[in-house]
Amino acid sequence: MVMGMASILSSLNGHHHAACWLVLIGYLLDLADGAVARQLNACSALGAKLDDFADFTTFGIATSLLLRTSDLLDNILCMCYVLSVFVRLCFFSSDLTVFPTGIPFMYRGLPCIYSSAILASASLLSGGNMAVLQVIAVAMILFMISQNFYPHDRVLESQAWKKVVYAGGIAMVFCSSFPPACVYYLLWSISYILFPTSLWSSKV
Incomplete structure (x- = not known):
């Protein structure tokens, strides 16, 4: 949530590069928070609700501001993006581990962290090209x-x-001034969309 709020402030102050990277750092933290909570035996209903609030702040509001311009249509797209994240979070609440369908450990709809990572990475790689970001x-x-x-x-x-991939993501934060760092996050997120079951289903 802190990364999301910092990204929002960066966007509002015109610090586009920082806003994108704060979203990507939020992406890393979101992938880790559940594992840390379970390791510390600190899972709770409150934590699950806070996780949804953090997701909405970082991957909803903060990410939508990467699309913001003075154009009316761009602002409508921002609102549509935020609403789609809201709808997405309503379909899956993080205090559930099994859907009513009986399919364990599955999300309905693309997790918003991946869409945010793709948008933030593409924004950095394209220099904030709005036509690319709109598509x-x-x-x-x-x-x-x-x-x-x-x-x-x-x-x-x-x-x-997968832990090595995650460690690579942390390393890329320290290479944030180099385009290959953005490519790393872009490929990581796209691979989840293209090969969700074969690559990213949870297998201990």
């Missing part, structure tokens, strides 16, 4: 509000190679 944002909205199932990505509680 990606529309695609991400459709993925998030879809009824498709995606695996629960317990990156830090799964195969060793």
